[in-house]
Amino acid sequence: MGLGRGKMGIERREKLAGLLFVSPWMVGFLLFGIFPMAVSAYLTFVKWDFLREPRWVGLSNYVEVFQSPIFYKAMVNTLIITFGSSLIYLVLGVIVAAMLAKDYLGSNVFRAIIFLPSLVIGTALAMMMGPVFGNGKYGLLNQVLSMLGMPNQSWLTEPGQAVWVIVGMSFWYLGSSVIIYLAGIKGIDPSYFEAAMIDGATGLQQFYKVTIPLITPVLLFQTIMGIIGGLQVFDLALTLSSEFKTGGMGNDNSLATLVFYLYSLAFRDYDMGSAAVVGWTIFIISLLLSMVIFRLSRRFQLFGEEESK
Structure with missing residues (x-):
């Protein structure tokens, strides 16, 4: 009996020690995770402009947002950016990583060159790209088109083109995906490739x-992170809009994204209730897309347990 009580006492102390160690994270999660989410959920049902007391309006904010044409324009732009950039990171990122996986003279230099551009923050990138996509003869890209005898383009002021400029800027951040894919490829047991070579597989077939x-677990992770990152694009659109002084979110809202629209509602129109609705919309879209991808990944994903069978 004494040994049993002693064992129970040790287990109790271990549980208390475990709770003590995780308590800072739990407190932080409650204060900076659950509490802000609860407040934002409440804000979706009120009108609040920072100065006056919140006024309960029920579902009025939802009706206003979902009836706004700007919301749907921002939705389309955001989805184009999300899937366009994710496709670039997924397809091109894996190909580049496979090319850099071989150890040869200068391979580390090439890896560094690919990765370094991804360290540039979005605001700085947009400011650098402003002169490239400038209108008329002041834009570097338009000067190249003129030399080739092609008409100039209003890249960031013409509706329908600006969103593709942002998608093209995704190439700048390819290096961050390449590094993760490279780590996954380098972690593969070389015996798999040796067996494939013995069977006569070419380099493409091995790939x-x-x-x-x-x-596939790395591909799944990167796809989810790419979608979440794409749905949160904001700094590129805001900076490009400011650079070209188009006002609002570009001509005909050509630079509108969901987060840009949220920012405009909250800090330009001072409508925190509608902004909270947009924020929850982004969260729900992220959740649904992640669930769909996890569901589809069951058909293609190969985990360690399956490898050993």
């Missing part, structure tokens, strides 16, 4: 029959 199946 899509060995490399791709064995890094």
Whole structure:
């Protein structure tokens, strides 16, 4: 009996020690995670402009947001940016990572060159790209088009073109995906490739029959993170809009994204209730897309337990 009580006392102390160690995270999660979410959910049902007391309006904010044409324009732009950039990171990122996985003279230099541009923050990138996509003869890209005898383009002021400029800027951040894919590829047991070579597999066959199946968990992670990042695009659109002084979110809201629209509602129109609705919309879209991808990944994903069977 004494030994049993002693064992129970040790287990109790271990549980208390574990709770003590995780308590800072739990407190932080409650204060900076759950509490802000609860407040934002409440704000979706009120009108509040920072100065006056919140006024309960029920579902009025939802009706206003979902009836706004700007919301749907921002939705389309955001989805184009999300899937366009995710496709770039997924397809081109894996190909570049596979090319850099081989150890040869100067391979580390090439890896650094690919990765370094991804360290540039979005605001700085947009400011650098402003002169490139400038209108008329002042834009570097338009000067190249003129030399080739092609008409100039209003890249960031013409509705329908600005969103593709932002998608094109995704190439600048390719290096961050390449590094993660590279780590996944380097973690593959070389014996898989040796067995494939013995069976007569070419380099291309090794890529899509060995490399791709064995890094599917990495592909899943990067796809989810790419979608979440794409849905949160804001700094590029805001900076480009300011650079070209188009006002608002560009001509005909050509630079509108969901987060840009949220920012405009909250800090230009001082309508925190409608901004909270947009914020929850972004969260729900992220959640739904992540669930769909997790569901689809069951057909293609290869985990360690399955590899050993």
